[in-house]
Amino acid sequence: MKLENLKAIIVEDEKTSRDILKNYLAKYCPQVEVLGEAENIDQALVLIRNNALDLVFLDVEMPYGNAFDLLDKLGEVEFETVFVTAYNQYAMDAVNQHAAYYLMKPISIDELIKAVDYVSLIKSREKELQNQVLVPKLPQNTGKISIPTLNGFEIVDTNQILYCQADDNYTHLHLKNGGSKLVSKTLRFLEEKLDGNGFLRAHKTYLINLNAIKSYHKGKGGYVEMENGKAIPVTGAKKAELLNYFK
Numbered sequence: 001m002k003l004e005n006l007k008a009i010i011v012e013d014e015k016t017s018r019d020i021l022k023n024y025l026a027k028y029c030p031q032v033e034v035l036g037e038a039e040n041i042d043q044a045l046v047l048i049r050n051n052a053l054d055l056v057f058l059d060v061e062m063p064y065g066n067a068f069d070l071l072d073k074l075g076e077v078e079f080e081t082v083f084v085t086a087y088n089q090y091a092m093d094a095v096n097q098h099a100a101y102y103l104m105k106p107i108s109i110d111e112l113i114k115a116v117d118y119v120s121l122i123k124s125r126e127k128e129l130q131n132q133v134l135v136p137k138l139p140q141n142t143g144k145i146s147i148p149t150l151n152g153f154e155i156v157d158t159n160q161i162l163y164c165q166a167d168d169n170y171t172h173l174h175l176k177n178g179g180s181k182l183v184s185k186t187l188r189f190l191e192e193k194l195d196g197n198g199f200l201r202a203h204k205t206y207l208i209n210l211n212a213i214k215s216y217h218k219g220k221g222g223y224v225e226m227e228n229g230k231a232i233p234v235t236g237a238k239k240a241e242l243l244n245y246f247k
Helices: 015-028 041-050 067-074 088-096 109-129 187-193 236-243
Strands: 006-011 032-038 055-059 080-085 101-104 144-149 152-157 161-167 170-175 180-183 199-203 206-209 213-217 223-226 231-233
Touching (some): 006 015, 006 109, 015 032, 032 041, 041 055, 080 109, 101 109, 109 236, 144 180, 161 187, 170 187, 187 199, 187 206, 199 236, 206 223
Parallel strands (some): 006 055, 055 080
Antiparallel strands (some): 144 152, 161 206, 170 180
8 A cells, every 4th residue: 555645744842853853754754744843832723724734743741831732722633643752651641632653752763654654554544445435344243242130141232232332340332222231341351352343442432333333534533423423532543443444
């Protein structure tokens, strides 16, 4: 698959760090065209609103706010985000913000290449799948799963499950008939049991039936809409796996 060229900006308050990243991109990631640089949130907002971007390299800590403040101001966007920071305590926040990748300073060239290639892959698959008749690589699953009850267990057809939603040590199974069941099992437990049956852990809170997806919405805050209209976020790290489900 041909990887997409990417239009990007760098948001970083330190000029030295901006220059290093820009030089690395020019030398090792020629598919990236850097359209501009910003050293604070206000400058970044102007660049983002005035350019059609595929990728934003975003430092977490900046003067007068941070990366998450910037993303909150933007709302839904179509570009992917690669966080760049010296502080690994932001990793979980980056995941929750649907970052495509998370780079630690000093930047590893190998990790930078992986990050760019991953975003290129996402963009290529999104472009490839647009205006196509989509066929899932897996057939409609026909398995069954046993759900524990007070008196024993209940059998549920897995193809009737739209998605599973975590609730601490319990999980809500949302069904195609509009009903739901509360299961005294963790989402991780169900993920392991349903592995290979057309389900994907799209987000830390959701396990989705890939055959029950109605639409896909790209970008940093990417999500899928299920058959019942429920919008479920897809973390950046899971986007390629989701898109590769279709052929």
